[in-house]
């Protein structure tokens with residue numbers, strides 16, 4: 642790489658970083674301004690709602706929000722609390738929605754006998770619902786034909 646190109650690249654990267662930083666300063670995530678590798682505490686202001694009817698989804702591909710508390714629900718290598726109610730074996734007895742069939746496919750679309758590893762950590766996608774003000778303004782509107790109620 643020529644020296645001038647190198648300097649150019651470094652400058653562009655720094656500008657990109659600055660722009661990212663500017664964005665990061667506008668949007669305050671719930672974990673505060675902690676770097677990702679630092680421990681964060683659950684924000685004090687957050688009040689989890691009591692169990693209630695699910696808020697309807699805005700579009701079909703949206704992971705439904707969790708309409709109940711999940712405090713203390715452990716998910717680790719050996720145990721997944723969510724599956725004790727949401728697995729196909731247990732959902733009926735628990736009166737819970739069974740996990741989606743999509744959760745059994747790996748990313749090559751092979752259908753597995755058990756939940757796909759990429760879907761194992763449920764709270765990666767399913768978060769408890771809460772009546773919080775949006776972090777950023779959003780004017781999203783779903784296509785009416787595939788709107789989910």
Ligand code: HEC
Nearest residue numbers: 695705706707708711714722723726736737738763764767
């Ligand atoms: C003790 C049983 C139980 C456990 C454990 C449990 N759930 Fe549920 N869950 C339910 C029931 C019952 C419903 C249905 C509530 C309703 O429709 O009003 C539900 C609903 C949901 C829904 C909404 C589904 C939809 O179609 O709207 C999601 C998402 C969900 N749970 C995620 C989770 C996650 C993630 C965990 C683990 C962190 C978990 N649940 C653990 C019983 C449980």
Ligand code: HEC
Nearest residue numbers: 702703704723727738739740741743759760761762763766
């Ligand atoms: C990578 C993201 C992701 C993970 C991880 C994940 N889900 Fe989902 N889930 C989704 C999406 C997206 C949908 C809606 C579209 C679909 O059905 O695939 C969904 C749908 C659901 C539904 C509704 C099914 C229905 O018939 O309406 C339930 C219940 C559910 N998930 C439970 C779980 C549980 C329990 C886990 C953990 C064992 C889990 N999910 C892990 C993304 C995820």
